[in-house]
Amino acid sequence: MIALAIAFGLVEGCPLPQPGYERPWQRGYVAVLRPVQAALLAPVAWVPRDLRFSQRWALFQVGSRERFRLVVEGRARADGAWTVLYRAGDPAHRAYAELLEYRRVHGAWNPTDRAAPGYTRFAAWLTARVLAERPELDAVRVSHERILADQGEVASLGERWFQYTRLREAP
Amino acid sequence: MTRAWRAWVALWDRREDATALALVRIAVALVLLCDFTLVWRLDLAAALWAAPPDGYAAPYDGWAASWLGRGPGAADALWLAATIALAAIAVGALTPVACAVFLLVSAQLAHTGPDGDRGIDMMLRLAVGILALSRCNARWSVDAAVLRRLGRPLPREVPAWPRYLLMAQLVWIYWSAGMNKSGAEWGPLGGFAALGNILTDPHFARFDPGWITAAHPLLRLATAATMAFELTAPIYLVLHHFAATPERGGRLRRLASRLHLRWLWLGTGAAFHLGIALTMTMGIFPWGMLALYPALLLPRDLRRLGAEPSANSARVTPRPRS
Numbered sequence: 001m002i003a004l005a006i007a008f009g010l011v012e013g014c015p016l017p018q019p020g021y022e023r024p025w026q027r028g029y030v031a032v033l034r035p036v037q038a039a040l041l042a043p044v045a046w047v048p049r050d051l052r053f054s055q056r057w058a059l060f061q062v063g064s065r066e067r068f069r070l071v072v073e074g075r076a077r078a079d080g081a082w083t084v085l086y087r088a089g090d091p092a093h094r095a096y097a098e099l100l101e102y103r104r105v106h107g108a109w110n111p112t113d114r115a116a117p118g119y120t121r122f123a124a125w126l127t128a129r130v131l132a133e134r135p136e137l138d139a140v141r142v143s144h145e146r147i148l149a150d151q152g153e154v155a156s157l158g159e160r161w162f163q164y165t166r167l168r169e170a171p
Numbered sequence: 172m173t174r175a176w177r178a179w180v181a182l183w184d185r186r187e188d189a190t191a192l193a194l195v196r197i198a199v200a201l202v203l204l205c206d207f208t209l210v211w212r213l214d215l216a217a218a219l220w221a222a223p224p225d226g227y228a229a230p231y232d233g234w235a236a237s238w239l240g241r242g243p244g245a246a247d248a249l250w251l252a253a254t255i256a257l258a259a260i261a262v263g264a265l266t267p268v269a270c271a272v273f274l275l276v277s278a279q280l281a282h283t284g285p286d287g288d289r290g291i292d293m294m295l296r297l298a299v300g301i302l303a304l305s306r307c308n309a310r311w312s313v314d315a316a317v318l319r320r321l322g323r324p325l326p327r328e329v330p331a332w333p334r335y336l337l338m339a340q341l342v343w344i345y346w347s348a349g350m351n352k353s354g355a356e357w358g359p360l361g362g363f364a365a366l367g368n369i370l371t372d373p374h375f376a377r378f379d380p381g382w383i384t385a386a387h388p389l390l391r392l393a394t395a396a397t398m399a400f401e402l403t404a405p406i407y408l409v410l411h412h413f414a415a416t417p418e419r420g421g422r423l424r425r426l427a428s429r430l431h432l433r434w435l436w437l438g439t440g441a442a443f444h445l446g447i448a449l450t451m452t453m454g455i456f457p458w459g460m461l462a463l464y465p466a467l468l469l470p471r472d473l474r475r476l477g478a479e480p481s482a483n484s485a486r487v488t489p490r491p492r493s
Contacts, residue, residue, distance in 0.1 A: 002183050002336065009343070015350040051274065051278045051300070052278045052282065052293060053293060053297055055343065057294075057343075057347040057348045057351065058290070058352075059290065059348045059352075060352070060369055061351055061353055061354060063357055063364065063369050064368060065364075065368050067368070067372050087373075089373020089376065099215070101452060103206075103453070103455070104210070104284065104288075105219070106374070106454075107286040107289055116286045117286060118229060118284075118285065118286040121223060121228075122286070124223065124224075124227065125223065125226060128224060147373075149371035149372050149373075150368065151364065151371065151384055151390075152367070152371055152381055152383030153371070
Protein backbone atom coordinates (compact mmCIF):
# COMPACT_ATOMS: atom_id res chain seq x y z
CA MET A 1 0.00 0.00 0.00
CA ILE A 2 2.80 2.38 0.98
CA ALA A 3 4.72 1.48 -2.16
CA LEU A 4 1.60 2.19 -4.24
CA ALA A 5 1.02 5.52 -2.50
CA ILE A 6 4.62 6.55 -3.15
CA ALA A 7 4.42 5.41 -6.77
CA PHE A 8 1.21 7.35 -7.43
CA GLY A 9 2.70 10.38 -5.71
CA LEU A 10 5.80 10.27 -7.89
CA VAL A 11 3.71 9.94 -11.06
CA GLU A 12 1.42 12.81 -10.06
CA GLY A 13 4.38 14.96 -9.06
CA CYS A 14 6.30 14.42 -12.30
CA PRO A 15 7.71 17.88 -13.12
CA LEU A 16 5.88 18.46 -16.40
CA PRO A 17 5.24 22.12 -17.24
CA GLN A 18 1.68 23.36 -16.76
CA PRO A 19 -0.55 23.21 -19.87
CA GLY A 20 0.10 26.32 -21.90
CA TYR A 21 3.51 26.91 -20.35
CA GLU A 22 5.51 24.39 -22.37
CA ARG A 23 8.61 25.67 -24.08
CA PRO A 24 8.97 24.64 -27.75
CA TRP A 25 11.60 21.99 -27.00
CA GLN A 26 9.36 20.46 -24.29
CA ARG A 27 6.21 20.10 -26.37
CA GLY A 28 7.24 16.81 -27.97
CA TYR A 29 7.84 14.77 -24.84
CA VAL A 30 5.13 16.50 -22.81
CA ALA A 31 2.57 15.53 -25.47
CA VAL A 32 3.55 11.89 -24.87
CA LEU A 33 3.97 11.95 -21.10
CA ARG A 34 0.88 13.91 -20.09
CA PRO A 35 -1.70 11.37 -21.39
CA VAL A 36 0.35 8.52 -19.92
CA GLN A 37 0.38 10.32 -16.56
CA ALA A 38 -3.40 10.84 -16.71
CA ALA A 39 -4.00 7.17 -17.55
CA LEU A 40 -1.79 5.91 -14.70
CA LEU A 41 -3.49 8.20 -12.20
CA ALA A 42 -7.05 7.44 -13.33
CA PRO A 43 -7.78 4.91 -10.52
CA VAL A 44 -6.85 7.43 -7.81
CA ALA A 45 -7.75 10.68 -9.57
CA TRP A 46 -10.41 11.39 -6.93
CA VAL A 47 -7.79 11.65 -4.15
CA PRO A 48 -5.94 14.77 -5.35
CA ARG A 49 -9.19 16.19 -6.76
CA ASP A 50 -11.45 15.82 -3.73
CA LEU A 51 -8.87 16.15 -0.94
CA ARG A 52 -6.96 18.92 -2.73
CA PHE A 53 -3.57 17.23 -2.78
CA SER A 54 -0.83 17.44 -5.32
CA GLN A 55 2.79 16.41 -5.42
CA ARG A 56 3.76 19.30 -7.69
CA TRP A 57 5.41 21.91 -5.54
CA ALA A 58 6.51 25.37 -6.55
CA LEU A 59 7.96 28.15 -4.45
CA PHE A 60 8.91 31.24 -6.40
CA GLN A 61 9.17 29.38 -9.68
CA VAL A 62 10.50 32.51 -11.30
CA GLY A 63 12.59 35.23 -9.64
CA SER A 64 12.39 37.77 -12.42
CA ARG A 65 12.80 41.51 -12.08
CA GLU A 66 9.45 42.33 -13.73
CA ARG A 67 6.82 42.16 -11.02
CA PHE A 68 3.56 43.78 -9.95
CA ARG A 69 2.55 46.05 -7.09
CA LEU A 70 -1.05 46.13 -5.83
CA VAL A 71 -2.66 49.57 -5.69
CA VAL A 72 -6.11 50.38 -4.25
CA GLU A 73 -7.45 53.87 -4.98
CA GLY A 74 -10.59 55.77 -4.11
CA ARG A 75 -12.23 58.66 -5.95
CA ALA A 76 -13.56 61.44 -3.75
CA ARG A 77 -17.17 62.53 -4.27
CA ALA A 78 -16.24 66.12 -3.54
CA ASP A 79 -13.72 66.79 -6.31
CA GLY A 80 -13.46 63.58 -8.34
CA ALA A 81 -9.79 63.17 -7.50
CA TRP A 82 -8.28 59.70 -7.18
CA THR A 83 -6.32 59.02 -3.98
CA VAL A 84 -4.13 56.05 -3.25
CA LEU A 85 -5.48 54.15 -0.24
CA TYR A 86 -3.09 51.20 -0.33
CA ARG A 87 0.10 50.56 -2.27
CA ALA A 88 2.21 47.48 -1.54
CA GLY A 89 5.47 48.34 0.21
CA ASP A 90 4.53 52.01 0.60
CA PRO A 91 4.50 53.07 4.28
CA ALA A 92 2.52 56.22 3.40
CA HIS A 93 -0.45 54.24 2.00
CA ARG A 94 -1.41 51.42 4.33
CA ALA A 95 -5.22 51.34 4.40
CA TYR A 96 -6.48 47.73 4.63
CA ALA A 97 -2.84 46.56 4.79
CA GLU A 98 -3.37 43.93 7.48
CA LEU A 99 -6.26 42.41 5.52
CA LEU A 100 -4.63 42.56 2.09
CA GLU A 101 -1.27 41.23 3.30
CA TYR A 102 -2.72 38.25 5.18
CA ARG A 103 -1.48 35.25 3.24
CA ARG A 104 -4.84 33.73 2.28
CA VAL A 105 -6.12 37.06 0.97
CA HIS A 106 -2.77 37.67 -0.74
CA GLY A 107 -3.34 34.52 -2.78
CA ALA A 108 -6.49 36.01 -4.31
CA TRP A 109 -4.77 39.05 -5.80
CA ASN A 110 -1.12 38.14 -6.22
CA PRO A 111 -0.55 37.74 -9.96
CA THR A 112 2.11 35.86 -11.89
CA ASP A 113 1.87 36.62 -15.59
CA ARG A 114 -1.90 36.37 -15.30
CA ALA A 115 -4.37 37.29 -12.59
CA ALA A 116 -5.28 34.76 -9.89
CA PRO A 117 -8.36 32.74 -10.91
CA GLY A 118 -10.56 34.36 -8.26
CA TYR A 119 -9.20 37.86 -8.74
CA THR A 120 -12.38 39.37 -10.19
CA ARG A 121 -14.52 37.99 -7.34
CA PHE A 122 -11.96 39.30 -4.84
CA ALA A 123 -11.82 42.76 -6.45
CA ALA A 124 -15.63 42.92 -6.49
CA TRP A 125 -15.76 42.09 -2.79
CA LEU A 126 -12.96 44.47 -1.79
CA THR A 127 -14.27 47.45 -3.74
CA ALA A 128 -17.77 46.91 -2.31
CA ARG A 129 -16.33 46.80 1.20
CA VAL A 130 -14.26 49.95 0.74
CA LEU A 131 -17.27 51.87 -0.65
CA ALA A 132 -19.41 50.66 2.27
CA GLU A 133 -16.83 51.82 4.81
CA ARG A 134 -15.93 55.14 3.13
CA PRO A 135 -19.03 57.17 2.23
CA GLU A 136 -16.82 60.01 1.03
CA LEU A 137 -15.85 57.96 -2.04
CA ASP A 138 -17.96 57.41 -5.14
CA ALA A 139 -15.62 54.93 -6.87
CA VAL A 140 -12.88 52.47 -5.92
CA ARG A 141 -10.44 50.76 -8.21
CA VAL A 142 -7.95 47.93 -7.75
CA SER A 143 -5.05 47.51 -10.13
CA HIS A 144 -1.55 46.15 -10.40
CA GLU A 145 1.23 48.54 -11.24
CA ARG A 146 3.95 46.93 -13.34
CA ILE A 147 7.33 47.46 -11.66
CA LEU A 148 10.96 46.51 -12.04
CA ALA A 149 12.39 45.08 -8.80
CA ASP A 150 16.11 44.99 -9.30
CA GLN A 151 18.42 44.20 -6.37
CA GLY A 152 16.97 46.71 -3.93
CA GLU A 153 15.58 49.24 -6.38
CA VAL A 154 11.90 49.45 -7.32
CA ALA A 155 10.95 51.40 -10.44
CA SER A 156 7.49 51.82 -11.93
CA LEU A 157 7.06 50.85 -15.57
CA GLY A 158 4.01 53.11 -15.82
CA GLU A 159 1.55 50.35 -16.72
CA ARG A 160 -1.58 49.30 -14.87
CA TRP A 161 -2.78 45.72 -15.30
CA PHE A 162 -5.81 43.77 -14.07
CA GLN A 163 -7.72 46.96 -13.28
CA TYR A 164 -11.14 46.62 -11.63
CA THR A 165 -13.30 49.66 -10.91
CA ARG A 166 -16.55 49.85 -8.97
CA LEU A 167 -18.78 52.91 -8.98
CA ARG A 168 -21.11 53.68 -6.13
CA GLU A 169 -24.65 52.96 -7.18
CA ALA A 170 -27.04 55.90 -7.31
CA PRO A 171 -29.63 55.77 -4.48
CA MET B 172 14.01 -9.47 -6.08
CA THR B 173 12.57 -11.43 -3.15
CA ARG B 174 15.39 -10.21 -0.93
CA ALA B 175 14.78 -6.62 -1.99
CA TRP B 176 11.06 -6.99 -1.33
CA ARG B 177 11.75 -8.46 2.13
CA ALA B 178 14.08 -5.58 2.92
CA TRP B 179 11.40 -3.12 1.75
CA VAL B 180 8.75 -4.76 3.97
CA ALA B 181 11.18 -4.86 6.93
CA LEU B 182 11.89 -1.16 6.49
CA TRP B 183 8.24 -0.16 6.63
CA ASP B 184 7.58 -2.62 9.46
CA ARG B 185 9.94 -0.99 11.90
CA ARG B 186 8.83 0.44 15.22
CA GLU B 187 10.26 3.27 17.25
CA ASP B 188 9.42 5.70 20.01
CA ALA B 189 6.47 7.98 19.25
CA THR B 190 8.26 11.19 20.23
CA ALA B 191 9.00 12.45 16.71
CA LEU B 192 5.43 11.90 15.54
CA ALA B 193 4.06 13.55 18.68
CA LEU B 194 6.27 16.59 18.11
CA VAL B 195 5.09 16.85 14.50
CA ARG B 196 1.46 16.49 15.61
CA ILE B 197 1.73 19.28 18.18
CA ALA B 198 3.79 21.62 15.98
CA VAL B 199 1.56 21.23 12.90
CA ALA B 200 -1.60 21.77 14.95
CA LEU B 201 -0.18 24.85 16.71
CA VAL B 202 0.98 26.46 13.44
CA LEU B 203 -2.45 25.96 11.89
CA LEU B 204 -4.23 27.11 15.06
CA CYS B 205 -2.27 30.38 14.93
CA ASP B 206 -3.39 30.84 11.33
CA PHE B 207 -7.05 30.10 12.02
CA THR B 208 -6.92 32.43 15.02
CA LEU B 209 -5.68 35.16 12.71
CA VAL B 210 -8.64 34.51 10.38
CA TRP B 211 -10.93 35.10 13.37
CA ARG B 212 -9.05 38.22 14.51
CA LEU B 213 -9.22 39.76 11.03
CA ASP B 214 -12.88 38.67 10.72
CA LEU B 215 -12.14 37.02 7.38
CA ALA B 216 -14.02 33.70 7.51
CA ALA B 217 -16.98 35.03 5.49
CA ALA B 218 -14.74 36.89 3.06
CA LEU B 219 -12.63 33.81 2.33
CA TRP B 220 -15.27 31.08 2.33
CA ALA B 221 -18.72 32.61 1.74
CA ALA B 222 -20.23 33.17 -1.70
CA PRO B 223 -20.56 36.70 -3.12
CA PRO B 224 -21.59 39.28 -2.09
CA ASP B 225 -20.68 38.33 1.50
CA GLY B 226 -17.30 36.99 0.38
CA TYR B 227 -15.46 35.96 -2.71
CA ALA B 228 -15.56 32.17 -2.46
CA ALA B 229 -15.55 30.06 -5.60
CA PRO B 230 -18.82 28.47 -6.77
CA TYR B 231 -18.17 24.97 -5.37
CA ASP B 232 -20.99 22.61 -4.45
CA GLY B 233 -19.49 20.05 -2.10
CA TRP B 234 -20.97 18.29 0.90
CA ALA B 235 -20.46 21.39 3.04
CA ALA B 236 -22.52 23.53 0.64
CA SER B 237 -25.26 20.87 0.57
CA TRP B 238 -25.48 20.70 4.37
CA LEU B 239 -24.69 24.27 5.39
CA GLY B 240 -25.27 26.43 2.33
CA ARG B 241 -22.73 28.96 1.09
CA GLY B 242 -23.39 31.98 3.29
CA PRO B 243 -21.42 33.53 6.15
CA GLY B 244 -22.93 31.06 8.62
CA ALA B 245 -21.53 28.12 6.65
CA ALA B 246 -18.11 29.78 6.50
CA ASP B 247 -18.14 30.35 10.25
CA ALA B 248 -19.24 26.77 10.88
CA LEU B 249 -16.43 25.34 8.77
CA TRP B 250 -13.92 27.66 10.47
CA LEU B 251 -15.16 26.51 13.89
CA ALA B 252 -15.03 22.84 12.93
CA ALA B 253 -11.46 23.20 11.66
CA THR B 254 -10.36 25.12 14.74
CA ILE B 255 -11.88 22.63 17.19
CA ALA B 256 -10.31 19.74 15.25
CA LEU B 257 -6.91 21.47 15.41
CA ALA B 258 -7.20 22.07 19.13
CA ALA B 259 -8.03 18.38 19.59
CA ILE B 260 -5.04 17.37 17.47
CA ALA B 261 -2.74 19.65 19.47
CA VAL B 262 -3.73 18.10 22.80
CA GLY B 263 -4.09 14.63 21.32
CA ALA B 264 -7.78 14.11 22.06
CA LEU B 265 -9.60 11.59 19.85
CA THR B 266 -6.66 12.21 17.56
CA PRO B 267 -7.49 10.03 14.53
CA VAL B 268 -11.04 11.42 14.43
CA ALA B 269 -9.81 15.00 14.85
CA CYS B 270 -7.29 14.50 12.04
CA ALA B 271 -9.97 13.07 9.73
CA VAL B 272 -12.35 15.95 10.53
CA PHE B 273 -9.66 18.54 9.84
CA LEU B 274 -8.68 16.79 6.59
CA LEU B 275 -12.25 16.82 5.28
CA VAL B 276 -13.09 20.35 6.44
CA SER B 277 -9.80 21.73 5.18
CA ALA B 278 -10.45 20.17 1.77
CA GLN B 279 -13.85 21.88 1.63
CA LEU B 280 -12.28 25.21 2.59
CA ALA B 281 -9.71 24.65 -0.15
CA HIS B 282 -12.43 24.05 -2.74
CA THR B 283 -14.42 27.14 -1.77
CA GLY B 284 -11.39 29.39 -1.30
CA PRO B 285 -8.82 27.92 -3.73
CA ASP B 286 -6.71 31.07 -4.03
CA GLY B 287 -6.37 31.19 -0.24
CA ASP B 288 -5.29 27.55 -0.05
CA ARG B 289 -1.55 27.94 -0.48
CA GLY B 290 1.09 25.26 -0.88
CA ILE B 291 1.74 25.19 2.86
CA ASP B 292 -1.95 24.45 3.51
CA MET B 293 -1.82 21.52 1.12
CA MET B 294 1.38 20.24 2.72
CA LEU B 295 -0.03 20.44 6.24
CA ARG B 296 -3.25 18.78 5.07
CA LEU B 297 -1.13 15.91 3.72
CA ALA B 298 0.75 15.76 7.02
CA VAL B 299 -2.49 15.60 9.02
CA GLY B 300 -3.68 12.82 6.71
CA ILE B 301 -0.56 10.80 7.50
CA LEU B 302 -0.86 11.58 11.21
CA ALA B 303 -4.45 10.30 11.15
CA LEU B 304 -3.10 6.87 10.29
CA SER B 305 -0.24 7.00 12.79
CA ARG B 306 0.14 6.58 16.54
CA CYS B 307 1.17 10.20 17.00
CA ASN B 308 -1.07 10.25 20.09
CA ALA B 309 1.01 7.62 21.90
CA ARG B 310 2.89 10.38 23.69
CA TRP B 311 1.99 13.78 25.19
CA SER B 312 -1.72 13.35 24.54
CA VAL B 313 -5.08 13.19 26.25
CA ASP B 314 -5.68 9.86 24.48
CA ALA B 315 -2.57 8.33 26.05
CA ALA B 316 -3.46 9.65 29.51
CA VAL B 317 -7.04 8.41 29.34
CA LEU B 318 -6.08 4.96 28.05
CA ARG B 319 -3.42 4.67 30.75
CA ARG B 320 -6.08 5.42 33.39
CA LEU B 321 -8.33 2.77 31.86
CA GLY B 322 -5.56 0.21 32.14
CA ARG B 323 -5.01 0.01 28.37
CA PRO B 324 -1.88 2.07 27.86
CA LEU B 325 -0.75 2.77 24.32
CA PRO B 326 2.49 0.96 23.43
CA ARG B 327 5.70 2.99 23.82
CA GLU B 328 6.88 1.86 20.41
CA VAL B 329 4.77 2.70 17.39
CA PRO B 330 5.04 2.01 13.65
CA ALA B 331 7.81 4.14 12.14
CA TRP B 332 6.36 4.24 8.61
CA PRO B 333 4.36 7.49 9.15
CA ARG B 334 7.58 9.27 10.12
CA TYR B 335 9.30 7.81 7.07
CA LEU B 336 6.44 9.00 4.85
CA LEU B 337 6.59 12.50 6.35
CA MET B 338 10.35 12.55 5.82
CA ALA B 339 9.95 11.38 2.22
CA GLN B 340 7.24 14.01 1.69
CA LEU B 341 9.45 16.81 2.96
CA VAL B 342 12.37 15.66 0.79
CA TRP B 343 10.08 15.46 -2.25
CA ILE B 344 8.69 18.95 -1.61
CA TYR B 345 12.18 20.41 -1.66
CA TRP B 346 13.28 18.48 -4.73
CA SER B 347 10.06 19.22 -6.64
CA ALA B 348 10.32 22.91 -5.75
CA GLY B 349 13.90 22.94 -7.03
CA MET B 350 12.97 21.15 -10.26
CA ASN B 351 10.05 23.54 -10.86
CA LYS B 352 12.15 26.67 -10.52
CA SER B 353 12.16 27.53 -14.18
CA GLY B 354 13.30 31.16 -14.09
CA ALA B 355 16.83 31.84 -15.35
CA GLU B 356 17.48 34.02 -12.29
CA TRP B 357 17.75 30.89 -10.16
CA GLY B 358 20.81 29.78 -12.08
CA PRO B 359 24.11 31.09 -13.47
CA LEU B 360 22.50 32.34 -16.69
CA GLY B 361 20.44 34.77 -14.62
CA GLY B 362 23.30 35.66 -12.33
CA PHE B 363 21.70 33.89 -9.35
CA ALA B 364 19.66 37.08 -8.93
CA ALA B 365 16.37 35.45 -7.84
CA LEU B 366 16.55 36.07 -4.08
CA GLY B 367 17.64 39.67 -4.56
CA ASN B 368 14.66 40.28 -6.86
CA ILE B 369 12.21 38.51 -4.56
CA LEU B 370 13.44 40.42 -1.50
CA THR B 371 12.90 43.65 -3.44
CA ASP B 372 9.30 42.68 -4.22
CA PRO B 373 7.07 44.98 -2.12
CA HIS B 374 4.58 42.11 -1.63
CA PHE B 375 7.12 39.88 0.10
CA ALA B 376 9.85 42.07 1.56
CA ARG B 377 9.52 42.63 5.28
CA PHE B 378 12.04 45.47 5.34
CA ASP B 379 12.85 48.35 3.03
CA PRO B 380 14.93 46.76 0.24
CA GLY B 381 17.66 49.37 0.42
CA TRP B 382 19.98 46.88 2.18
CA ILE B 383 19.87 44.48 -0.75
CA THR B 384 22.33 46.43 -2.90
CA ALA B 385 25.04 46.06 -0.25
CA ALA B 386 24.18 42.39 0.36
CA HIS B 387 23.99 41.51 -3.33
CA PRO B 388 26.97 39.08 -3.42
CA LEU B 389 25.69 37.30 -0.33
CA LEU B 390 22.22 36.98 -1.83
CA ARG B 391 23.67 35.46 -5.00
CA LEU B 392 25.41 32.89 -2.84
CA ALA B 393 22.16 32.30 -0.95
CA THR B 394 20.32 31.76 -4.26
CA ALA B 395 22.87 29.17 -5.34
CA ALA B 396 22.72 27.54 -1.91
CA THR B 397 18.92 27.37 -2.11
CA MET B 398 19.08 25.54 -5.42
CA ALA B 399 21.81 23.20 -4.15
CA PHE B 400 19.82 22.47 -0.99
CA GLU B 401 16.60 21.70 -2.87
CA LEU B 402 18.12 19.63 -5.66
CA THR B 403 20.23 17.54 -3.25
CA ALA B 404 17.30 16.86 -0.92
CA PRO B 405 16.94 13.18 -1.93
CA ILE B 406 20.48 12.62 -0.64
CA TYR B 407 19.14 13.23 2.87
CA LEU B 408 17.34 9.86 2.68
CA VAL B 409 20.71 8.20 2.10
CA LEU B 410 22.33 10.18 4.92
CA HIS B 411 19.45 9.23 7.23
CA HIS B 412 19.93 5.56 6.31
CA PHE B 413 23.69 5.82 6.96
CA ALA B 414 23.08 7.39 10.37
CA ALA B 415 20.46 4.75 11.26
CA THR B 416 22.81 1.88 10.37
CA PRO B 417 26.29 2.86 11.63
CA GLU B 418 27.14 -0.76 12.35
CA ARG B 419 27.34 -1.55 8.62
CA GLY B 420 30.51 0.53 8.19
CA GLY B 421 31.75 1.50 4.77
CA ARG B 422 33.80 4.41 3.52
CA LEU B 423 30.89 6.60 2.44
CA ARG B 424 29.05 6.02 5.70
CA ARG B 425 32.09 6.94 7.75
CA LEU B 426 32.77 10.03 5.63
CA ALA B 427 29.17 11.22 5.96
CA SER B 428 29.41 10.74 9.72
CA ARG B 429 32.78 12.47 10.06
CA LEU B 430 31.65 15.47 8.02
CA HIS B 431 28.28 15.61 9.81
CA LEU B 432 26.60 15.88 6.41
CA ARG B 433 23.17 15.07 7.77
CA TRP B 434 23.32 17.89 10.31
CA LEU B 435 24.75 20.21 7.68
CA TRP B 436 21.74 19.60 5.46
CA LEU B 437 19.31 19.95 8.39
CA GLY B 438 20.99 23.13 9.56
CA THR B 439 20.86 24.59 6.05
CA GLY B 440 17.14 23.85 5.81
CA ALA B 441 16.40 25.35 9.22
CA ALA B 442 18.48 28.44 8.36
CA PHE B 443 16.68 28.73 5.03
CA HIS B 444 13.27 28.83 6.74
CA LEU B 445 14.35 31.08 9.60
CA GLY B 446 15.81 33.46 7.00
CA ILE B 447 12.45 33.49 5.20
CA ALA B 448 10.63 34.16 8.47
CA LEU B 449 12.98 37.05 9.26
CA THR B 450 13.14 38.79 5.88
CA MET B 451 9.86 37.97 4.11
CA THR B 452 6.14 38.15 4.80
CA MET B 453 5.23 34.57 3.98
CA GLY B 454 2.75 33.88 6.75
CA ILE B 455 2.94 30.41 8.26
CA PHE B 456 5.05 28.95 5.44
CA PRO B 457 8.44 28.78 7.23
CA TRP B 458 6.87 27.63 10.51
CA GLY B 459 4.75 25.00 8.79
CA MET B 460 7.79 23.54 7.10
CA LEU B 461 9.80 23.57 10.34
CA ALA B 462 6.90 21.82 12.08
CA LEU B 463 7.73 18.73 10.00
CA TYR B 464 11.45 18.74 10.82
CA PRO B 465 11.13 16.38 13.84
CA ALA B 466 10.22 13.73 11.25
CA LEU B 467 13.75 14.05 9.85
CA LEU B 468 15.33 13.07 13.17
CA LEU B 469 16.32 9.62 14.38
CA PRO B 470 15.13 8.47 17.80
CA ARG B 471 18.66 8.78 19.15
CA ASP B 472 18.80 12.42 17.94
CA LEU B 473 15.75 13.19 20.06
CA ARG B 474 17.29 11.32 23.00
CA ARG B 475 20.37 13.54 22.76
CA LEU B 476 18.10 16.59 22.63
CA GLY B 477 16.40 15.36 25.79
CA ALA B 478 13.03 14.73 24.18
CA GLU B 479 13.01 10.97 24.62
CA PRO B 480 12.41 9.27 27.98
CA SER B 481 15.04 6.51 27.90
CA ALA B 482 17.51 4.68 25.66
CA ASN B 483 15.43 1.47 25.56
CA SER B 484 12.34 3.11 24.11
CA ALA B 485 14.44 4.86 21.45
CA ARG B 486 15.52 1.61 19.87
CA VAL B 487 14.35 1.10 16.30
CA THR B 488 12.99 -2.42 16.23
CA PRO B 489 11.25 -4.55 13.69
CA ARG B 490 7.70 -5.52 14.61
CA PRO B 491 7.66 -8.85 16.50
CA ARG B 492 6.06 -11.60 14.44
CA SER B 493 3.31 -13.64 16.02
